[in-house]
Amino acid sequence: MSMPGDEGAGLLPGVLGLQGPLQGPPQPLPLLPPPLFEGGHESDDFLPRSRCYTWPMQQFFDSTSPLISREPTVAQLLTQPCSSNHLPILLQTPAKKKRCRKKPADQLAQKKPNPWGEESYSDLIAKSLDSTPEGRLKLNEIYQWFSDNIPYFRDRSSQEEAAGWKNSIRHNLSLHSRFMRIQNEGAGKSSWWVINPDAKPGRNPRRTRDRAATADSKTIGNLKETRRKARNRVKDIRAMMGGSVSSSQVSISSHEPLFADDPNFPPMFRDRANSALTNPASRVSPSMEGFNDFDFPPWVDASAPPQIPADIVDRTQEIRLEGCIDANSPAFRRTLLNGINGEHKEMKTAKLELQDPPMMQTAPPSYHELNAVRSQNQQMQNPLLRNAALGQLPKQGGSYGFSPYSTWNMSPGMSLPTTQSCASQQVASMGSLPVDLENLTLPDQPLMEMDMEAVLRHELSQTNNQLNFDI
Amino acid sequence: MSMPGDEGAGLLPGVLGLQGPLQGPPQPLPLLPPPLFEGGHESDDFLPRSRCYTWPMQQFFDSTSPLISREPTVAQLLTQPCSSNHLPILLQTPAKKKRCRKKPADQLAQKKPNPWGEESYSDLIAKSLDSTPEGRLKLNEIYQWFSDNIPYFRDRSSQEEAAGWKNSIRHNLSLHSRFMRIQNEGAGKSSWWVINPDAKPGRNPRRTRDRAATADSKTIGNLKETRRKARNRVKDIRAMMGGSVSSSQVSISSHEPLFADDPNFPPMFRDRANSALTNPASRVSPSMEGFNDFDFPPWVDASAPPQIPADIVDRTQEIRLEGCIDANSPAFRRTLLNGINGEHKEMKTAKLELQDPPMMQTAPPSYHELNAVRSQNQQMQNPLLRNAALGQLPKQGGSYGFSPYSTWNMSPGMSLPTTQSCASQQVASMGSLPVDLENLTLPDQPLMEMDMEAVLRHELSQTNNQLNFDI
DNA sequence: ACTTTAAACATGTTTATGGA
DNA sequence: TCCATAAACATGTTTAAAGT
Ligand SMILES: [Mg+2]
Ligand SMILES: [Mg+2]
Numbered sequence: 001m002s003m004p005g006d007e008g009a010g011l012l013p014g015v016l017g018l019q020g021p022l023q024g025p026p027q028p029l030p031l032l033p034p035p036l037f038e039g040g041h042e043s044d045d046f047l048p049r050s051r052c053y054t055w056p057m058q059q060f061f062d063s064t065s066p067l068i069s070r071e072p073t074v075a076q077l078l079t080q081p082c083s084s085n086h087l088p089i090l091l092q093t094p095a096k097k098k099r100c101r102k103k104p105a106d107q108l109a110q111k112k113p114n115p116w117g118e119e120s121y122s123d124l125i126a127k128s129l130d131s132t133p134e135g136r137l138k139l140n141e142i143y144q145w146f147s148d149n150i151p152y153f154r155d156r157s158s159q160e161e162a163a164g165w166k167n168s169i170r171h172n173l174s175l176h177s178r179f180m181r182i183q184n185e186g187a188g189k190s191s192w193w194v195i196n197p198d199a200k201p202g203r204n205p206r207r208t209r210d211r212a213a214t215a216d217s218k219t220i221g222n223l224k225e226t227r228r229k230a231r232n233r234v235k236d237i238r239a240m241m242g243g244s245v246s247s248s249q250v251s252i253s254s255h256e257p258l259f260a261d262d263p264n265f266p267p268m269f270r271d272r273a274n275s276a277l278t279n280p281a282s283r284v285s286p287s288m289e290g291f292n293d294f295d296f297p298p299w300v301d302a303s304a305p306p307q308i309p310a311d312i313v314d315r316t317q318e319i320r321l322e323g324c325i326d327a328n329s330p331a332f333r334r335t336l337l338n339g340i341n342g343e344h345k346e347m348k349t350a351k352l353e354l355q356d357p358p359m360m361q362t363a364p365p366s367y368h369e370l371n372a373v374r375s376q377n378q379q380m381q382n383p384l385l386r387n388a389a390l391g392q393l394p395k396q397g398g399s400y401g402f403s404p405y406s407t408w409n410m411s412p413g414m415s416l417p418t419t420q421s422c423a424s425q426q427v428a429s430m431g432s433l434p435v436d437l438e439n440l441t442l443p444d445q446p447l448m449e450m451d452m453e454a455v456l457r458h459e460l461s462q463t464n465n466q467l468n469f470d471i
Numbered sequence: 472m473s474m475p476g477d478e479g480a481g482l483l484p485g486v487l488g489l490q491g492p493l494q495g496p497p498q499p500l501p502l503l504p505p506p507l508f509e510g511g512h513e514s515d516d517f518l519p520r521s522r523c524y525t526w527p528m529q530q531f532f533d534s535t536s537p538l539i540s541r542e543p544t545v546a547q548l549l550t551q552p553c554s555s556n557h558l559p560i561l562l563q564t565p566a567k568k569k570r571c572r573k574k575p576a577d578q579l580a581q582k583k584p585n586p587w588g589e590e591s592y593s594d595l596i597a598k599s600l601d602s603t604p605e606g607r608l609k610l611n612e613i614y615q616w617f618s619d620n621i622p623y624f625r626d627r628s629s630q631e632e633a634a635g636w637k638n639s640i641r642h643n644l645s646l647h648s649r650f651m652r653i654q655n656e657g658a659g660k661s662s663w664w665v666i667n668p669d670a671k672p673g674r675n676p677r678r679t680r681d682r683a684a685t686a687d688s689k690t691i692g693n694l695k696e697t698r699r700k701a702r703n704r705v706k707d708i709r710a711m712m713g714g715s716v717s718s719s720q721v722s723i724s725s726h727e728p729l730f731a732d733d734p735n736f737p738p739m740f741r742d743r744a745n746s747a748l749t750n751p752a753s754r755v756s757p758s759m760e761g762f763n764d765f766d767f768p769p770w771v772d773a774s775a776p777p778q779i780p781a782d783i784v785d786r787t788q789e790i791r792l793e794g795c796i797d798a799n800s801p802a803f804r805r806t807l808l809n810g811i812n813g814e815h816k817e818m819k820t821a822k823l824e825l826q827d828p829p830m831m832q833t834a835p836p837s838y839h840e841l842n843a844v845r846s847q848n849q850q851m852q853n854p855l856l857r858n859a860a861l862g863q864l865p866k867q868g869g870s871y872g873f874s875p876y877s878t879w880n881m882s883p884g885m886s887l888p889t890t891q892s893c894a895s896q897q898v899a900s901m902g903s904l905p906v907d908l909e910n911l912t913l914p915d916q917p918l919m920e921m922d923m924e925a926v927l928r929h930e931l932s933q934t935n936n937q938l939n940f941d942i
Numbered sequence: 943a944c945t946t947t948a949a950a951c952a953t954g955t956t957t958a959t960g961g962a
Numbered sequence: 963t964c965c966a967t968a969a970a971c972a973t974g975t976t977t978a979a980a981g982t
Binding site for chain 3: 645
């Protein structure tokens with residue numbers, strides 16, 4: 001019988017379909033175990049399987065319970081509630097696994113860096129993704145690929161034994177910009193993992209703590225070359241995706257303000273190490289690594305004003321909005337102070353009476369009101385707006401200028417007829433319609449106020465009343 | 472000092488920005504605790520905070536360790552590794568909380584259904600979302616709103632005390648179709664939660680286990696009315712989102728094949744209760760509830776052939792592809808048997824030699840090859856294709872017909888000039904470009920093979936060389 | 943540097959149970 | 963039938979320690 005979460009340990013591949021893991025995160029209990037209420041402990045008719053598929057956790061204990069010195073017995077501990085109204089104290093020391101990790105001599109002798117062979121987790125994951133027609137797998141499918149294809153993991157497929165290498169897989173997926181996550185279309189489905197076509201080919205080193213990944217002009221100059229390579233990978237991915245993914249559609253961006261290491265960043269926020277305030281700028285995320293390889297829009301060059309530090313350009317397409325904030329503006333400082341979780345502090349000015357029907361509430365500030373506050377900053381923060389303001393683009397009828405974005409990801413080396421990224425984005429949406437490919441991601445900031453009809457009308461007028469696509 | 476994961480318990484709102492929780496999932500350790508290695512247990516200079524923020528878990532114990540009857544002391548237990556190569560045995564009985572949940576007399580006297588007042592979690596979450604200008608919050612921000620606005624939760628903001636109500640919040644978000652999740656744009660950011668404009672207004676009852684939520688023709692006939700209401704909500708959401716979300720863009724769809732309760736579903740898969748095989752069809756997901764309120768495309772009516780059961784139409788836009796499969800086709804059965812996690816069983820025919828460079832691998836079946844297998848089924852499975860095949864649409868140059876989708880979400884009551892959903896989808900993508908709104912979700916099935924350029928060219932030709940948008 | 947491994951934690955989905 | 967609550971679990975992100 002298949003247990004929930006069972007990864008099909010050691011089963012023949014052909015049989016796996018019948019009892020392999022279910023889709024996505026939820027693994028339902030196939031046969032509901034009898035409730036474990038009355039007797040507690042274990043009963044003969046039901047042997048609960050072991051749980052804790054991720055990692056052991058420490059327990060809460062009521063602080064009124066006997067202290068450690070009393071040496072309570074197991075039975076006493078078992079009757080402890082795991083949670084109570086009292087402040088918990090930590091009784092249990094973390095159970096550290098295998099402190100010594102020296103390699104066995106035989107493995108060293110064979111020159112295998114790992115017990116399963118030459119390849120790193122990262123390589124194997126990439127291999128698993130490449131091995132599929134769509135170039136994408138869900139986490140569980142990656143697990144399965146490991147079990148199916150690599151004897152070392154096949155032999156360690158039990159719940160308990162697999163916890164470690166599954167953890168490593170998740171770790172690698174998250175850590176390396178080489179991989180990126182694409183939300184699956186429906187509720188209850190776990191994400192797709194794909195190769196990030198914009199990541200630097202080869203090893204993507206994890207960010208070293210104090211190295212500022214600043215791109216100098218030479219780095220930017222090198223991009224023409226790296227861009228060519230990346231584009232080939234984009235093409236491959238796109239072919240595997242059936243045209244549904246382009247490098248501009250699935251970009252990883254940082255969740256950082258991206259100023260932490262930048263000299264233009266306000267000093268009061270720059271000193272990460274000494275900042276006890278857990279403001280968003282005081283963190284460094286490894287996930288922003290490996291993004292010096294995407295296509296730069298034409299307005300990016302080494303002589304860009306300090307509002308667009310090359311540092312940011314080097315890392316992420318997040319530059320689109322969040323990366324192009326004037327760090328000296330009050331609005332930016334307010335955002336920083338509020339932090340991500342304080343984004344909506346404004347709403348607190350309209351404190352709610354719980355019994356009020358929703359219509360009676362003080363209306364929250366409208367999008368337009370909020371936007372008005374930000375507008376004059378946005379004008380210069382966003383490169384698109386900034387260029388428009390500088391007169392590099394025709395402005396008409398409230399349009400902020402669209403053309404720069406249509407060439408954002410323009411790829412002369414693409415194999416397909418026309419490759420304007422903006423158009424490709426449309427197509428992805430439209431092509432996806434028949435299969436319910438409709439969820440979009442949203443940025444932290446509200447979308448800019450635009451007369452999109454005018455914008456697109458303008459765009460159409462610039463493109464011979466016809467949009468072209470790089471499908 | 473702010474602890475990671477600290478939700479800002481009981482702090483004044485104005486101060487919260489400085490020490491509130493950070494964005495998204497990762498709560499970094501602000502000051503790294505000294506390593507807890509050598510001594511084990513607790514040292515005077517470092518009092519580790521309590522963990523286990525979600526729920527207590529059971530522990531692994533080495534089966535070679537002393538049995539329960541020996542009554543090991545705490546010290547003995549603490550030195551047990553949490554995981555080992557041996558099969559674990561369950562030592563600890565699950566710690567059940569509060570088996571008796573009778574309401575206190577005072578609360579009953581006040582007629583308050585909950586200690587905090589009248590409203591359910593669901594209502595409060597909706598209120599929190601409505602209270603923001605964008606109509607969306609991240610999980611952590613919802614937590615914060617509860618702490619900030621409701622005394623009951625403010626008084627229970629400690630890690631330990633908050634675990635329960637935070638769990639309930641997550642539970643409600645996931646369970647009720649009233650809420651839906653939208654992926655945030657960057658790696659490392661948690662999702663946005665928004666009100667689902669397509670959900671039935673008012674209570675969305677959780678699905679009762681054995682009730683088939685079949686929509687009869689009367690239900691479908693009622694849709695004109697409910698649709699009107701939904702549209703107003705869509706408009707509100709859209710305004711709050713700054714035009715970035717429309718009902719067609721953010722739809723929840725089920726992760727089920729959606730045939731489990733349908734009489735047309737093959738019997739061998741329909742008996743959910745008795746099916747010990749954990750195939751995807753043997754599950755029922757509550758997340759598909761509450762979807763009888765979206766806009767039907769014009770080709771949907773009560774006389775639809777059995778390939779499109781009204782049951783499905785009632786529930787989700789997943790009908791787009793996955794819901795319109797011919798359940799009797801071999802392809803569908805194969806899909807079912809493989810399950811979601813067996814989707815790529817084909818790749819196993821090209822078993823990998825670990826040391827082979829990727830180029831040496833047997834090439835996986837191309838998208839086109841895979842698609843060829845599915846194509847003749849897709850023709851009738853997908854309503855779009857089916858209509859095209861039936862001659863209801865002009866076919867030209869490989870186009871499968873696009874117009875049906877442009878009227879899919881057509882909304883005569885919309886306040887803005889033109890409201891073709893397809894166009895709105897485009898605009899959302901294009902409008903999102905300046906703020907890196909680029910990630911798309913992907914369906915389980917590969918996208919259909921289409922000459923999108925021809926399709927859109929056709930579409931443009933049908934719309935006076937101009938696309939209109941409902942921003 | 944780079945990887946593996948362990949770990950802590952957040953986020954998200956689902957099931958179970960009991961009270962109203 | 964609805965809800966609150968507890969729980970188990972999957973998925974995803976990040977930090978840390980140890981080995982190469
Ligand atoms: Mg990654
Ligand atoms: Mg939901």
